[in-house]
Amino acid sequence: MDFDTAQLQALRAAVDEGSFDAAARVLSVTPSAVSQRIKALESQTGRVLLRRTRPVTPTESGRAVLRLARQLEALTADVADELDGEDVSRSPAPVRLPLAVNADSLSTWLLPALAPLADSIVFELVREDESHTAELLRDGAVMAAVSATATPVQGCSSELLGAMRYQPLATPAFVSRWLGDPPRAFAEAPVVVFDRRDELQHRFLRTLPGGAAFDPPRHYVPGSADFVEAVRLGLGWGMIPELQRPPAGLVELAPGAYIDVPLYWQQWQLRTRALEQAAAAVRAAAARALRPAVPQPARP
Numbered sequence: 001m002d003f004d005t006a007q008l009q010a011l012r013a014a015v016d017e018g019s020f021d022a023a024a025r026v027l028s029v030t031p032s033a034v035s036q037r038i039k040a041l042e043s044q045t046g047r048v049l050l051r052r053t054r055p056v057t058p059t060e061s062g063r064a065v066l067r068l069a070r071q072l073e074a075l076t077a078d079v080a081d082e083l084d085g086e087d088v089s090r091s092p093a094p095v096r097l098p099l100a101v102n103a104d105s106l107s108t109w110l111l112p113a114l115a116p117l118a119d120s121i122v123f124e125l126v127r128e129d130e131s132h133t134a135e136l137l138r139d140g141a142v143m144a145a146v147s148a149t150a151t152p153v154q155g156c157s158s159e160l161l162g163a164m165r166y167q168p169l170a171t172p173a174f175v176s177r178w179l180g181d182p183p184r185a186f187a188e189a190p191v192v193v194f195d196r197r198d199e200l201q202h203r204f205l206r207t208l209p210g211g212a213a214f215d216p217p218r219h220y221v222p223g224s225a226d227f228v229e230a231v232r233l234g235l236g237w238g239m240i241p242e243l244q245r246p247p248a249g250l251v252e253l254a255p256g257a258y259i260d261v262p263l264y265w266q267q268w269q270l271r272t273r274a275l276e277q278a279a280a281a282v283r284a285a286a287a288r289a290l291r292p293a294v295p296q297p298a299r300p
Helices: 005-017 020-027 031-045 060-086 103-117 133-139 172-178 200-205 224-232 273-289
Strands: 095-101 121-127 144-147 156-170 191-193 218-220 238-241 259-268
Touching: 005 020, 005 031, 005 060, 020 031, 031 060, 060 095, 060 133, 060 259, 060 273, 095 103, 095 133, 095 273, 103 121, 103 224, 103 273, 121 273, 133 144, 133 259, 144 273, 156 172, 156 200, 156 273, 191 200, 191 224, 191 238, 200 238, 200 259, 224 238, 259 273
Parallel strands: 095 121, 095 144, 191 218
Antiparallel strands: 144 259, 156 238, 156 259
């Protein structure tokens, strides 16, 4: 099947920008031209590729074609970068690289790793829970991800980076008020949770006798720095990354207790200079910042 690059660009732009109008502005064409190109692509594949919602979203078939669009775009950019590098009178254009990353890595060790590459790579960082970043790879939304999933997404490789350690912490005043008679007190003591996908606090509770049945009040604070601040202000206790633990003011709820979350670098099996540079930078930064981790067995 021969694909038209303009049609693939229209599909990618519509998904990235969320609408045909916004895609048209990025591509410097009319919304009608975007619509016609996508309709032609759907006619060629015999599949509906986009849901005409707000924002537009790819169907399952659309995700497969979207991955192709991004891969061709990445390879084309890599070749253009190499050709520009041979012409000393021209500066290579920055390459766009969408990456998915969890909030805690983004707030601690990842940005310093990517900063030296900012002149040659334009990063589009998509913040997502580390347990769900693989979904973005599968959907074709990103080309690489920091993920808690060991099993590589189809068409991707997976490499263990290390582990982020989380500790149950709270203020001394909070401990005195709520946790004077553990472990039953944890059933009532307020807890700070990042969002409804965040299971770390409940994983710690399940280590306590009867903790699986505990249902404490929850404060949802969906920001990495804000989460730590909420615990510091005494809203509740929470599992705080070792890398973000304040130098003073918080105490461990159970001395020596922690949860290590293994992190993996998953990327498309595509050899481009931008991907290789990003992978090397992430690998080196993770070796400095993260704890060693035992590889998880990959699911078949």
